[in-house]
Amino acid sequence: MNIMDENITETDIEALERKPFLVATTSSSAIMTNKLNFRKYFVIAALTVLTSSQAIFIVWSKRAGKYEYSVITANFSVEALKCVLSLVALFKIWRRDGITQDNKLSTSFDEVILYPIPAMLYLIKNLLQYYIFAYVDAPAYQILKNLNIISTGVLYRLFLKKNLSAIQWAAFILLCAGCTTAQLDTSSDRALQTPLQGWIMAIVMALLSGFAGVYTEAIIKKRPSRNINVQNFWLYIFGMIFNLGAIFIQDFDDVFSNGFFHGYSFIIVCMILNHALSGIAVSMVMKYADNIVKVYSTSVAMLLTAILLKFLFGFHLSLSFLLGFTVVSVSIYLHRAGSSSK
Amino acid sequence: MNIMDENITETDIEALERKPFLVATTSSSAIMTNKLNFRKYFVIAALTVLTSSQAIFIVWSKRAGKYEYSVITANFSVEALKCVLSLVALFKIWRRDGITQDNKLSTSFDEVILYPIPAMLYLIKNLLQYYIFAYVDAPAYQILKNLNIISTGVLYRLFLKKNLSAIQWAAFILLCAGCTTAQLDTSSDRALQTPLQGWIMAIVMALLSGFAGVYTEAIIKKRPSRNINVQNFWLYIFGMIFNLGAIFIQDFDDVFSNGFFHGYSFIIVCMILNHALSGIAVSMVMKYADNIVKVYSTSVAMLLTAILLKFLFGFHLSLSFLLGFTVVSVSIYLHRAGSSSK
Numbered sequence: 001m002n003i004m005d006e007n008i009t010e011t012d013i014e015a016l017e018r019k020p021f022l023v024a025t026t027s028s029s030a031i032m033t034n035k036l037n038f039r040k041y042f043v044i045a046a047l048t049v050l051t052s053s054q055a056i057f058i059v060w061s062k063r064a065g066k067y068e069y070s071v072i073t074a075n076f077s078v079e080a081l082k083c084v085l086s087l088v089a090l091f092k093i094w095r096r097d098g099i100t101q102d103n104k105l106s107t108s109f110d111e112v113i114l115y116p117i118p119a120m121l122y123l124i125k126n127l128l129q130y131y132i133f134a135y136v137d138a139p140a141y142q143i144l145k146n147l148n149i150i151s152t153g154v155l156y157r158l159f160l161k162k163n164l165s166a167i168q169w170a171a172f173i174l175l176c177a178g179c180t181t182a183q184l185d186t187s188s189d190r191a192l193q194t195p196l197q198g199w200i201m202a203i204v205m206a207l208l209s210g211f212a213g214v215y216t217e218a219i220i221k222k223r224p225s226r227n228i229n230v231q232n233f234w235l236y237i238f239g240m241i242f243n244l245g246a247i248f249i250q251d252f253d254d255v256f257s258n259g260f261f262h263g264y265s266f267i268i269v270c271m272i273l274n275h276a277l278s279g280i281a282v283s284m285v286m287k288y289a290d291n292i293v294k295v296y297s298t299s300v301a302m303l304l305t306a307i308l309l310k311f312l313f314g315f316h317l318s319l320s321f322l323l324g325f326t327v328v329s330v331s332i333y334l335h336r337a338g339s340s341s342k
Numbered sequence: 343m344n345i346m347d348e349n350i351t352e353t354d355i356e357a358l359e360r361k362p363f364l365v366a367t368t369s370s371s372a373i374m375t376n377k378l379n380f381r382k383y384f385v386i387a388a389l390t391v392l393t394s395s396q397a398i399f400i401v402w403s404k405r406a407g408k409y410e411y412s413v414i415t416a417n418f419s420v421e422a423l424k425c426v427l428s429l430v431a432l433f434k435i436w437r438r439d440g441i442t443q444d445n446k447l448s449t450s451f452d453e454v455i456l457y458p459i460p461a462m463l464y465l466i467k468n469l470l471q472y473y474i475f476a477y478v479d480a481p482a483y484q485i486l487k488n489l490n491i492i493s494t495g496v497l498y499r500l501f502l503k504k505n506l507s508a509i510q511w512a513a514f515i516l517l518c519a520g521c522t523t524a525q526l527d528t529s530s531d532r533a534l535q536t537p538l539q540g541w542i543m544a545i546v547m548a549l550l551s552g553f554a555g556v557y558t559e560a561i562i563k564k565r566p567s568r569n570i571n572v573q574n575f576w577l578y579i580f581g582m583i584f585n586l587g588a589i590f591i592q593d594f595d596d597v598f599s600n601g602f603f604h605g606y607s608f609i610i611v612c613m614i615l616n617h618a619l620s621g622i623a624v625s626m627v628m629k630y631a632d633n634i635v636k637v638y639s640t641s642v643a644m645l646l647t648a649i650l651l652k653f654l655f656g657f658h659l660s661l662s663f664l665l666g667f668t669v670v671s672v673s674i675y676l677h678r679a680g681s682s683s684k
Contacts, residue, residue, distance in 0.1 A: 143661070167509065167679060170672050174516065177668045180661075181523050189661050319485070319522075319531050320662065326519045327669055330512050334676070337509060 040288045044297050047281035050274060051301035056308060057271045069263030072243065072251045074272055075126075079239035081276040086232040093227065103227040112234055114219045119238040121212035123246060125205050132205065135198030140191035142183055144202040149176040149295055151203075151210035156291050159214050164292070167338030172292075174331035179299050182306065182324025213294065217286040228287045232280065296335065299328060382630045386639050389623035392616060393643035398650060399613045411605035414585065414593045416614055417468075421581035423618040428574045435569065445569040454576055456561045461580040463554035465588060467547050474547065477540030482533035484525055486544040491518040491637055493545075493552035498633050501556050506634070509680030514634075516673035521641050524648065524666025555636065559628040570629050574622065638677065641670060 093103055136144060153172045157164060164172065194202070220231050247255055255262075285294045303325050309315045435445055478486065495514045499506060506514065536544070562573050589597055597604075627636045645667055651657045 167676070170676055170679075174669065174672055177665045177672075181665045181669075184526070184662055184665075186528055192661055192664075319534055320526055322534075323519050323523045323526075327516065327523075330516055330519075334509070334512055337512075 036288070043281055043284040043288055044293060047278065047285050047294070047297045048301045048304065050278040050281050051298050052304040052308060054271075054274055054278060055302075055305040056312065057267065057274055059309060059313060061265075061267045061271060069261075069265075069268050070247075070251050070255055070258075072247050073255055073260050074264075074268065076240060076243040076247060077272050078275045078279065079236050079243055081272060082279050083233060083236040083240060085276060085280060086229045086236060090227070090229045090233070093229065102223075102225045103230060105230055105233060107230070107234065111223075114222075115234040116238040116242070118212045118216045118219075118235065119242045121208050121215070122239075123242045125208040125212070126246070128201055128205050128208070132198060132201045135201065136194050137187075137190060139185065139187040140194055140198075141202075143180055143188050143191040144194065144198075145206075146176050146180045146183075147202055147206035148209050149179065149299070151206040152213055152291050152295050155207070155210045155214045156217075159211075160218060160290075162290070165338045168335055171331045171334035171338055174327050174334065175296065175299055178324045178327030178331055179302060180324070181327060182303060182321045184320040184324070185318070213286075213291050216283070217291050220283065220286050228284060231287075232283050235283070292335075296332060300332070303328060378630070385623055385626040385630055386635060389620065389627050389636070389639045390643045390646065392620035392623050393640050394646040394650060396613075396616055396620060397644075397647040398654065399609065399616055401651060401655060403607075403609045403613060411603075411607075411610050412589075412593050412597055412600075414589050415597055415602050416610065418582060418585040418589060419614050420617045420621065421578050421585055423614060424621050425575060425578040425582060427618060427622060428571045428578060431571045432569070432575070435571065444565075444567045445572060447572055447575060449572070449576065453565075456564075457576040458580040458584070460554045460558045460561075460577060461584045463550050463557070464581075465584045467550040467554070468588070470543055470547050470550070474540060474543045477543065478536050479529075479532060481527065481529040482536055482540075483544075485522055485530050485533040486536065486540075487548075488518050488522045488525075489544055489548035490551050491521065491641070493548040494555055494633050494637050497549070497552045497556045498559075501553075502560060502632070504632070507680045510677055513673045513676035513680055516669050516676065517638065517641055520666045520669030520673055521644060522666070523669060524645060524663045526662040526666070527660070555628075555633045558625070559633050562625065562629050570626060573629075574625050577625070634677075638674060642674070645670060 090103065090105065097103065132141065149172065153164070153169070156162065216235070220228065282294060285297065303321075306315070306317065306321055310317050432445065432447065439445065474483065491514065495506070495511070498504065558577070562570070624636060627639065645663075648657070648659065648663055652659050
C-alpha cells in the first residue's frame with residue numbers, strides 16, 4: 001500500500017539549470033548539449049534512487065507497526081509539499097532572472113485548462129483501486145500492475161507519435177516480462193485466475209495510468225521554453241484540489257474526529273518527503289527525457305529495491321528474481337542498441 | 343529420466359535428397375537454394391516435433407507404470423537402431439547412384455579417428471550424471487541443464503569461429519533465461535542452494551555436452567560433400583561400442599540375469615524409435631544448419647511439449663511458463679532480426 005503511485009514536479013535541483021533553452025551559438029552548443037545530457041541523466045538517476053527508497057520506507061514503516069494514518073491525507077500532503085517546493089524553486093529563479101514570459105506564474109485559460117486532466121485520471125484510477133480488490137488479491141494485483149508498462153508503450157506510440165524501432169518494442173515486451181518474472185512468488189499464479197471483471201479493471205487502470213503519464217508529457221513538452229516549476233505548480237494545484245475532494249468523499253468523518261495529521265510519525269514524514277521528491281523527479285524525466293525512460297527507471301528501481309531489501313532486512317533473492325533481473329538488463333541493452341537501427 | 347539426452351544421425355528422409363552438393367549452373371542455382379532451404383526447414387521441424395514427443399512418451403510411460411527396463415540397454419538399442427537406419431538409407435542411395443567417393447562406407451584412419459570423440463564425451467557426461475545427484479536434486483538439475491544453452495553458444499563461437507551479432511548474443515542469453523523461467527516451479531529455488539561441487543559438475547557437464555555438439559558439427563561439416571549417412575554410421579558405431587562398455591561396467595549382472603530386453607513394452611519400443619529418429623534429426627540439423635539452430639529447436643520443443651501435455655493430461659500452464667514462453671518468442675525474433683545487423 002504505497003501512498004501514491006505516480007505523480008508529478010520539480011525542485012531546488014532546478015537551481016542547477018540556467019535558462020534551459022538558450023539560442024546556442026555554434027561554439028557553445030557542445031557545452032550546452034553536455035549540460036542538457038548531464039541534467040537528463042541526473043534526473044533519471046534521482047528518479048531511480050527515490051523510487052527505490054520508497055519501498056524501503058514502506059517496509060520500514062510496516063516493521064515499525066501498522067499504518068495508523070489516513071492514506072488520503074498523506075496523498076494530499078504530498079501534493080501540497082510538491083506545490084511548496086515548486087514555489088520555492090520559482091522564488092529563487094525570479095530573484096536571479098526576474099520575471100519573464102516563461103517563468104511567470106500567471107497563465108492563460110487555454111494553457112491551464114489542460115492541467116486538471118492528469119490529476120483527474122489518477123484520481124479515477126485510485127478510486128478503481130478500491131474496487132479491484134473485490135476480484136483480485138494483493139499479490140495478483142502486483143503482477144497485473146505490470147500491464148502499465150505495455151499500456152504506456154502503446155499510448156506513447158499512439159499519442160506522442162514517436163517511433164520505437166522493432167528491437168525497442170521487443171525490448172519493451174521483455175521489460176514487462178522481466179519485471180513480472182522478478183516479482184513471481186508462490187502466490188503469483190493466482191493472477192491467472194483473475195475473473196474477467198478483474199482483467200477489465202486492471203486493463204482500464206493500466207490505460208488510465210499510462211494515459212495520465214503520456215498526457216502529462218504532452219502538456220509539459222508543449223511549450224519547451226516554459227519553466228518546469230510553473231508547469232508543476234499548476235499540475236500540483238489540481239492534484240491538491242482533487243485529493244481534497246477525495247478526503248471529503250471518503251475519509252471526512254475519520255479526518256474530522258482524529259485530526260488531519262493523526263498517526264503521522266517520523267517515518268511517515270520521510271515517506272511523504274520521498275514521494276514528493278519522486279513526483280518532482282518523474283515530472284523532470286517527462287520534461288528532459290520521456291515516458292519510456294520513466295518506465296525503465298522505475299523498473300530498475302524495483303529491482304534495486306529488492307537487492308537493497310535483501311541487504312537491509314535479509315529478504316532472499318529467488319531464482320525468478322535473478323531471471324527477471326537478467327531479462328530486464330538485456331532489455332535495457334536492447335533499448336539502447338535498438339535506437340541506432342531505428 | 344529420459345533415455346538419452348543428445349545424439350546423432352540420418353535416415354530415409356535422406357531419400358528426399360539427390361546428390362546434395364551439385365556444381366549448380368547459374369540457371370539451376372535458385373532451385374537448388376530452394377531445395378536446400380526446404381531440406382533445412384524440414385529437418386528443423388522434424389527435430390522440434392520429435393523432441394516434443396519425447397517428453398510425451400516419457401510422461402505416458404510413467405503413467406503406465408514404473409520403468410522396469412534397463413536404461414543403458416535402451417541407450418544401446420537407440421544407437422543400434424540409428425546405425426541400422428543409416429545403413430538402410432545408404433543401401434537405397436547405393437542402388438540409385440552407385441558407390442562414389444562420397445557415399446562409400448570405407449574410410450581413412452584420418453577421417454574415422456575423429457568419430458569416437460563425441461560418443462566418448464556423451465558417455466563421460468552420462469556417467470557424471472549419476473554422481474551429480476549426490477549434490478543436486480532432480481528439479482534443480484532440470485534448471486541447471488539450461489547452462490547447456492550458454493555453453494553451446496560460447497563453444498560454438500570459440501571453436502567454429504562463427505560470429506553471432508551483439509543482438510544475437512542478447513537473444514541467446516534470453517533463450518537461456520526464458521527456458522529456465524518456463525520451467526520454474528515451487529522447488530526451483532533449490533537450484534540456488536546447489537553446493538560448489540554441484541555447480542562445478544553442472545558446468546563441466548554443460549561444457550561436455552556443448553563441446554560434443556560443436557565437435558560433431560565440425561566433423562560433419564569438415565567434408566560437406568560426404569554423405570551424411572556414412573558420417574552417421576561411423577558416429578553410431580562408436581556410440582554402440584561405448585554404450586556396450588557402459589553395460590559391462592554398470593549393468594552387467596542385471597542384464598545377464600534378466601535378459602537384454604527385459605521390461606521392454608510397446609511404449610518403450612516407441613520411445614526408442616522416437617529417440618533414434620530425434621538423434622538422426624539432430625545430426626541432419628548439424629549438417630544443414632548448426633548448433634545454434636539445434637538449441638533453438640529443442641528449446642521450442644520444450645515449450646510445445648508443455649502445451650501439448652496440458653491438452654493431453656490436463657497439466658496446468660503457470661504464469662512463469664507464459665512469461666518464459668514470451669521471452670523465448672522474443673529471443674527467436676531477435677535471433678533473426680540480429681542476423682541482418684551483424
